[in-house]
Amino acid sequence: MKRLLPLVGLAGVLFLAVGGVIYAIKGAMEVYVVALLWIGLLSILFYFYVGFASIRDALTGRSAKYGANTAIMIIVFFMILALASYMSTRYKVRWDMTATKRYTLSDQTKKLVKSLKREVTAIAFYRSDERTRQKMQDLLQEISQLSPKFKFRFIDPDKQPGAAAKHGITSYRTTLLKSGNNQQTIGYESEEKFINALLKVTTDEVKTIYFLKGHGENNTSDIQSSGYKGIKEEVEKENRKVKDINLMETGALPDDCALLIISGPKKDLLADELTKLTAYIERGGSILFMIDPGGFPVTTEYLSGYGFTLGNDVIIDKMSQVFGANYLVPVVTQYEEKHPITGEFNIQTFFPLARSVTVERTPEKGSFPLALTGDASWGETNINALYAEEGTVKYDDKTDKKGPLSIAAVKIVEVTKGAEKSESGDKKRYAKLVVVGDSDYVNNTHVNLAGNKDFFLNTVNWLMEEAELISVRKKVAGVTPVILTATQARFIFWIPVVVLPSFVLFAGIAVLTRRRLK
Structure with missing residues (x-):
């Protein structure tokens, strides 16, 4: 009997463990689970009742003391493990060692989610055994920690076909984003796709950007290397409409024009067109000028009226060869820290064949040079020699402008026309102007080069008064x-x-x- 007694106690512990595990998994106290628990409990009680004397002797013996010390050490060890597990779950710390920060949320995602003004719900339709489910869960979990207004849940379409049908979901690996009456679906696990959908469900008004045409500007439908098809698609991803406009065919810029972009005209604007631009500015409109090197005396003179000076030069940058470009592609690594467009921007940008654009730096009036070339650059004024078949150029301190040179500038223009009246007088209104001395930096060839796309889109977002979208966007993950x-x-x-x-x-x-x- 004494030999079998320890087996009875061990069996009791085993029955209790099995019953407890089954209950934890199924979540229901069924008959056989209750039976296992009772058998285990009675077996342990029987063991203690019959073998009490031997148990007492064992606990008071010398070996028991050593055993107690060992048990205490084991308990302390597991307590430390439990505490470490809790801390790692409650306070997550991760290091992303990939070159493109593949496993880190982009600045754009963080700013957008943190600035949510209304509730957003994500419903992910994945099978329980779907191998990509964990990737989407990790993404949604990380995003949900940025804002209490974002919630998510998973639904298995095989187990809950009614829920999938209710939301119109017909395929696996589909995530539905809902906010108010707006909803969008994402086809697979992509932070970029998620952000595009989030912008659409949280925005009730889709703003319109107009690109000027009629002077040989960059074509937003052109898929060739010099076209603007790529940047048009990037603008549309941020929930904007893109249209073309010819000012010679319209009386004035339409009321829905949130931003006018004049990109790389090959001819000067006519006087009537400039009059329409002035009227738009007086309405508090925003314009982005991207003027390549060349003449354009009328346009240059027009912009000088707002304080911009467009140099009749081409920027040469010897340091650009270090980055794999030629000296006609100046590299920019210095940005204005006091302006929202470039305040947190620290990525190099490249501007193929650019001219200098300067403006007096007066922060109280919203006037800033935005991007500066390096010390090794200069503004070459002998353009004919530069374009000669075997042309060579060198810095001439008498005629050329020594770097650093401003390649982009911004100014806020105060206007009073159409301002609302108040007791203290006219309410101030402002127009926003940005001038860049190059348009090729966001054509189909260069749009994805370094920070070119981000610089352009951040400029657009600031001009459209959407500061929460000014950020560095997620880079496309490549095979490494x-x-x-x-x-x-x-x-x-x-x-x-x-x-x-x-x-x-x-x-x-x-x-x-x-x-x-x-």
Whole structure:
């Protein structure tokens, strides 16, 4: 009987454990679960009742003291593990070591989610065994920690077909975003797709951007290298409409024009067109001028009336060769820290064949040079020599302008026409103007080069008074293979596969031999 008694106690513990695990998994106290728990409890009570004397002797013996110390150490160890697990769950710390920060939310995502003004719900329709489910769950979980206004849940379409049908979902790996009466679906796990959908469900008004045409400007439908098809698509991703407009065919800029972009005209604007631009500015409109090197005396004179000086030059930058470009592609790494467009912008940008654009820096009037070239640059004024078949240029301190040179500038223009009257007088209104000395930096060839796209879109967002969208966007994740030299490959093989296991083996043999010799 005494030999079987420990088995009874062990069986009782086993029955209790099995019953507890089944209850935890199923969440229901069924008959057989209750039976297991009762059998386990009665077995343990029987063990303590019958074997009380032997248990008492064991607990008061010398071995029990050592056992108690061991038990306490084990309990403390598991308590430390539990505390570490809780802390790691409650306060998550991660390091993204990838070059493109593939596993880190973009600045755009963080700013947009933190600025949510209304509730947004994401419903992800994934099978329980879908291998990509975890990727989407990680994305939604990380986003949900940025704002209490964002909630998410998962639905298995196989287990809840009615819920999928209710929301019109007909395929797996589909995530539905809802906010108010707006909803959008995402086809797969993509932060960029998520942000595009989030912009659409949280915006009731879709603003319109007009691109001027009629003077040889960059074509927003052109898929060739010099076209603007790529940047048009990027603008539309941020929930905007893009239209073309010819001022010679319309009486005035339409009321729905949130921003006018004049990009790379090959001819000067006519006087009647400039009059319409002035009327638009007096209404508090926003205009982005991107004027390439060349003449354009009428347009240049017009912009000088607002304080901008467009240099009759081409910027040369010897340092651009360090970045793999030629000297006609100045690189910009210095930005105005006091302006929202570039205040947190620290990515280099490239401007192929650009001219200088300057404005007096007066922060109280909203006038800033935005982007500056390096010290090794200058504004070459001998353009004919530059374009010669075998033309060579060098800095001439008598005629050329020494760098750093401003390549983009911004100014806020105070207007009173149409301002609302108040007791204290006219309410001030402001128009926003940005002038860039290049238009090629966001054509189809260069739009994805370094920070070019972000610089352009941030400028657009500021001009449209949508500061929450000024950010650095998610970069497209590419394939990053691990390429090893022959020496590195041999090192990885010999150290983990041969050396370390051999060290453990020899250590074990040494310990065993020493014990036998004692």
